[in-house]
Amino acid sequence: MGAPKQKWTSEEEEALRRGVLKHGAGKWRTIQKDPEFSPVLSSRSNIDLKDKWRNLSFSANGLGSRDKLKIPRIKGPSSSTSPSSQTPLLLPPNKVADALPSAESEKSSQDPKIPKYSSMVIEALCEIGDPNGSDIDAICHYIEQRHEVQANFRRLLTAKLRRLIAAKKIEKIDRSYKITESYAAKASNGTKSPSPKKVLAKPLKASQNLGSSAVNSPALAAAAAAAMKVADAEAKAHIAKEQMMEAERIYKLAEETDSLLTLATEIYERSSRGELLSVLQVPQSNFEFKSVNGSGTGSTVLA
DNA sequence: ATAGGGTTAGAG
């Protein structure tokens, strides 16, 4: 009980990143058991790994929501002056395509026991419809009037809001929360919500080349986001550079692993079928795919 | 065993 807190060291963090890169996100036990990381992560449980990775992931996506979905972001083959000019950004375990439960239809399959605060928050924000967003007090008040909540609801709400932000369903502007445009577009389809749709000028936290939001693939995003975060917070150029080099190093590491093999296979297959593809588009969908199908129609994924 | 919700200590 005397353990105050056990902050993660950079060594542990790196071990985790490498582990995820190697075994993939979700294989926490495997990572923890791996003799390569075992000595470093000996005091961490698989759950700890998961939690830490979640933290890293959340830090990665909360910002830079300024870009819309589906930005090809095709970079010309023009050789950059240095390889570190731009690291391909790929987001961690984050499902961008959230299957919204259809706001218009009442789901009777909802468990009566658990009210699901998430939908309450969405509902509240929808009803209030403040273009400037609603602060936590307004949200709390709205829900309290409409639903029965527990005493510590306020506390729960903050955590819930945080999670919704991470899920990109809502966003925080200054001290107010509002539904993201992408989510509101789906949610308000057929229902009410006048939605004046006033676009606010967001503070826009940090660097612009790191704001891309592709889909899937861990590690790189976490690393790059960490770099961005540090750069922003500390405003120390050399530290940022250090972190960027770290991100790049991890990327190099990825190339050494079977990710490259998979990537190469995919590229070969696709190009041999006469498809044109950009180098940056392929890897984002393939980092987690270890299965190399030498034959057959390699219609793996790709959106 | 993993994912996600919830709780809490510590920092700003």
Next chain:
DNA sequence: CTCTAACCCTAT
């Protein structure tokens, strides 16, 4: 007081 990160609990 707010926010973040580590920690805990539980359903799948």
